[in-house]
Amino acid sequence: MDLVSLALALRREAAATNERRALVIAGERERGYDLLESVLDALSVGITETTLVGPDDRLRCEQVEQTGADELLGTTRELLVLDAHADLQPNALGMVVGAVDGGGLLVLLTPPLEEWPDRRGRFSESMAVPPASLADVTGRFVGRVAETLRAHRGIAIVDADSETIVDDGLVEPAPLQLRTSEPATPLERRASTESPMRFPTAAYEACLTGDQADAVAAMESLFEPDRAVVLEANRGRGKSSAAGIAAGCFALEGSDVLVTAPAARNATELFARTREIIDSLEREQPDSEPAVDATRDGLDVRTSAGGRVRFRDPDAAVRTIRTGGECSDRAAALDPDIVIVDEAAALPVSTLEGFLETDRVAFATTIHGYEGAGRGFSVRFRDRLEEASHEVVNRSMTDPIRYAAGDPLEVWSFRALGLDARPPVAPLVDDATPDRARYRALEPSALLADESLLREAFGLLVQAHYRTEPNDLARLLDAPNLTARALTVEGxxxxxxxxxxxxGLARETRAEMYEGGRVRGNLLPDVLASQLRDEDAGEPSGLRVVRIATHHAARSRGLGSALLERIREEFGEEVDWLGTAFGATPGLLEFWGDNGFGAVHVSTTKNAASGEHSTFMLAPTSERGRELADRHAARFIRRLPAFVSDSLADVDPDVIRAVLRTVDASPSLALSDHEWRVVAGAAYGPGRFDVDPGPFREVVCRGLVGDSTPTDLAAADERLLVARVLQGRAWESVAELLEYHSAGQCRRALGDALVPLVEAYGTDPALEVRDRFS
Ligand SMILES: CC(=O)SCCNC(=O)CCNC(=O)[C@H](O)C(C)(C)COP(=O)(O)OP(=O)(O)OC[C@H]1O[C@@H](n2cnc3c(N)ncnc32)[C@H](O)[C@@H]1OP(=O)(O)O
Ligand SMILES: Nc1ncnc2c1ncn2[C@@H]1O[C@H](COP(=O)(O)OP(=O)(O)OP(=O)(O)O)[C@@H](O)[C@H]1O
Incomplete structure (x- = not known):
């Protein structure tokens, strides 16, 4: 068979099964393009159905760079060509495979497969983090891709240089078994369930799979108040469409449905289904007005029953819900009846929480995305959803829509990119304790040799952290600056x-950082040098814990702390410090603080993904590390009063309290006699905080920094001291935030909260004031 016949045979097979096939053309690049041209001529796929992902615009079709492959998300092509000669971006590979339609073909242009792992492209360069260089970056990830291409079905491999077919990739599917009965249609499936059908039958006729019908049926529960529906699915299972069909049905009933998603373009499929169902049902009613698109982009659809489906970006959507009818913006003023959040996993948890203020809400979320295997939704938001008053209805969707179940390219890409990596099932680890656990290194070679170890370790990292991507798997295998450690029980x-x-950076690199240049990796030294202006911060060497995770079935038993302890034992002699940086929550700050890490900085802006401010922490392991940590802790407490009232004024007071508690330094307190009289006057007498906040801030910092907080200071007092004194929030907003009846009550409470601090630190003039008023 020649290459053209092979390509035609692959396409035929793909079309017959509604699966996808891949053709790898490996060899010299120009040779590969020559062969590709002949394949394209023979396949005669339309230009609009073909995309080249690669550095040069060489074919007569759309071309995008690998770094721009996210344009393909949510779209499909019959033919996708990925030119991986000069570079392979792991995330792009995932997105490209995801965009191949059922019946379609993926063509990979690669160097000779045996040489491919030795090539270094832009992605490899990004892993050359100083003091390491490109020569230290390995090619294991590409080796894994090549090996899995060889091993998986449905993938043909052609040697371009010798023009030989190494593997024809044909699966030769058995002819379809004669079925004794046709499977139920989505509508029949819905009709066979016990619950009465509340959407019109057309809603179920519009569904493409039984799973989708189940998802639409779950959305019917939003007819009742206090319900939250969660639709979870891999990509391309039709969850957005299910949400769109349901939105249309509610609007047909006269409801106002607000749809939100990270970006308007994410909502196009949803709105397409909404419009289809509304158009089809309104057409049946002779005297009805047609659905009106009030906006040019089609993201506002109305029905003759007065219903509406409209898009708002997430922040505007939350504002709409919070302000309800009191909003001055007329367009936003309408309080929606139902809110649908699409691609919820890509939104910050703090934004998601805002949607819980509405009583009928649906979240559609991707479990294994091609752009990232993010599970932020399940990691952080699930608990909060369970605590909310809504009854939660969960549906997961597994039947793919764009291609048949069991499609070989999905199986291959999930394996090669770790997209379906999962932690061990709970029963395997739920009796784990620190003394039964074994500490081990996860060397890349060991991970590659033991697929189940790799799946469990990467799966745990994925599950614990929002947006762990194929790029992260590649970094784990190839980046010279990264390493991983684990605790295992029975393997x-x-x-x-x-x-x-x-x-451990050279002087020139440190100077570059200090002068604002971009140096790869080295997050902590970079922040300390470029933001906190410490040119020497990059001199000591350290180890940053980029991510840590304990299996959810074994948390709070000391395993995370034990792992950190073992890491400290192993590396303590080699490095000067251990460090970490993460989206600050009170619980996590407590975990790190208990493990000897002290905060030295909090980012001035929120992390776009987590919606939280990052905290930077150090735990010294040598004298040099101690000097670095002490210097930054001392500077941190010095700048705290001004810093918190400025950049951190909107942060949750509990986060600020938790940060302060971890700081490894004690602020000095040098108020003048007069200043002490002012503070004591507000604590015991008619004095006022707001006429001279400076001395109060110093006293409060002294009280809340470190772990020697006066014991009679209650948590509620601490919150008040943070919100009013340190953050400088207005009385009214503090009263609202902390649920005081009035600003006046809040004022009096502040006086009481100051008492333990004056008792603990006040000098004679302060105590004289106290005695005078008591
Ligand atoms: C740089 C980073 O990776 S930061 C991100 C850390 N990772 C995550 O958030 C992923 C999800 N969480 C986890 O996997 C785990 O909770 C870890 C890794 C944070 C802690 O692992 P564990 O094995 O539970 O740690 P360990 O048992 O030693 O300590 C638990 C203590 O940490 C604190 N803690 C940790 N996380 C939380 C939290 N989310 N909320 C409240 N307290 C917490 C508590 O003090 C807890 O003790 P408690 O349960 O008695 O109240
Ligand atoms: N009921 C339907 N009618 C017509 N087309 C549909 C239907 N359901 C899904 N599709 C098509 O299948 C593809 C995947 O659907 P959809 O975007 O809803 O899935 P998804 O699970 O949200 O996937 P993704 O996460 O990739 O957005 C889309 O191209 C969509 O047009």
Whole structure:
């Protein structure tokens, strides 16, 4: 068989099964393009159905760079060509495979497969983090891709240089078994369930799979108040469409449905289904007005029953819900009846929480995305959803829509990119304890040799962290600055940490950082040098815990702490410090604080993904590390009063309290006699905080920094001291935030909260004031 016949045979097979096939053309690049041209001529796929992903615009079709492959998300092509000669971006590979339609073909242009792992492209360069260089970056990830291409079905491999077919990739599917009965249609499936059908039958006729019908049926529960529906699915299972069909049905009933998603373009499929169902049902009613698109982009659809489906970006959507009818913006003023959040996993948890203020809400979320295997939704938001008053209806969707179940390219890409990596099932680890656990390194070679170890370790990292992507798997295997450690029980991973070497930088690199230049990796030295203006911060060497996770079935038993302890034992002699940076929550700050990490900085802006401010922490392991940590802790407490009232004024007071508690330094307190009289006057007498906040801030910092907080200070007092004194929030907003009846009550409470601080630190003039008023 020649290459053209092979390509035609692959396409035929793909079309017959509604699966996808891949053709790898491996060899010299120009030769590969020559062969590709002949394949394209023979396949005669339309230009609009073909895309080349690669560095040069060489074919007569759309072309995008690998770094721009996210344009393909949510779209499909019959033919996708990925030119991986000069570079392979792991995330792009995932997105490209995801965009091949059922019946379609993926063509990969690669160097000779045996040489491919030795090539270094832009992605490899991005892993050359100083002091390491490109020569230290390995090619294991590409080796894994090549090996899995060889091993998986449905993937043909052609040697372009010798023009030989190494593997024809044909699966030769058995002819379809004669079925004794036709499977139920989505409508029949819905009709066969016990619950009465509340959407019109057309809604179920519009569904493409039984799973989708189940999802639409779950959405019917939003007819009742206090319901939250969660639709979880891999990509391309039709969850957005299910939500769109349901939105249309509610609007046909006269409801106002607000749809939100990270970006308007994410909502196009949803609105397409909404419009289809509304158009089809309104056409049946002779005297009805047609659905009106009030906006040019089609993201506002109305029905003759007065219903509406409209898009708002997430922040505007939350504002709409919070302000309800009191909003001055007329368009936003309408309080929606139902809110649908699409691609919820890509939104910050703080934004998601805002949607819980509405009583009928649906979240559609991707489990294994091609752009990332993010599970932020399940990791962080699930608990909060369970605590809310809504009754939660969960549906997961597994039947793919764009191609048949069991499609070989999905199986291959999930394996090669770790997209379906999962932690061990709970029963395997739920009796894990620190003394039964074994500490082990997860060397790349060991991970490659043991697929189940790799799946468990990477799966745990994915599950624990919002947006762990194929790029992260590649980094784990190839980046010279990264390493991983785990605790296992009976061979199963129960706790895992990803570690990055940082610091140990040459003088020139440090100077570059200090002068604002971009130096790869080295997050902590970079923040300390470029933002906190410490040119020497990159000199000591350190180990940053990039990510740590304990299996959810074994948390709070000391495993995470034990893992950190073992890491400290192993690396303590080699490095000067351990460090970490993460989206600050009170619980996590407590975990790190208990493990000897002290905060030295909090980012001035929120992390776009987590919606939280990052905290930077150090735990010294040598004298040099101690000097670095002490210097930054001392500077941190010095700048705290001004810093918190400025950049951190909107942060949750509990986060600020937790940050302060971890700081490894004690602020000095040098108020003048007069200043002490002012503070004591507000604590015991008619004095006022707002006429001279400076001395109060110093006293409160002294009280809340470190772990020697006066014991009679209650948590509620601490919150008030943070919100009013340190953050400088107005009385009214503090009263509202902390649920005081009035600003006046809040004022009086502040006086009381100051008392333990004056008792603990006040000098004689302060005590004289106290005695005078008591
Ligand atoms: C750089 C980073 O990776 S930061 C991100 C850390 N990872 C995650 O958030 C992933 C999800 N969480 C986890 O996997 C785990 O909770 C870890 C890794 C944070 C802690 O692992 P564990 O094995 O539970 O740690 P360990 O048992 O030693 O300590 C638990 C203590 O940490 C604190 N803690 C940790 N996380 C939380 C939290 N989310 N909320 C409240 N307290 C917490 C508590 O003090 C807890 O003790 P408690 O349960 O008695 O109240
Ligand atoms: N009921 C339907 N009618 C017509 N087309 C549909 C239907 N359901 C899904 N599709 C098509 O299948 C593809 C995947 O559907 P959809 O975008 O709803 O899935 P998804 O699970 O949200 O996937 P993704 O996460 O990739 O957005 C889309 O191209 C969509 O047009």
């Amino acid at each position: 199963h991973v129960v706790s895992v940490a990803l570690l990055a070497s940082e610091g």
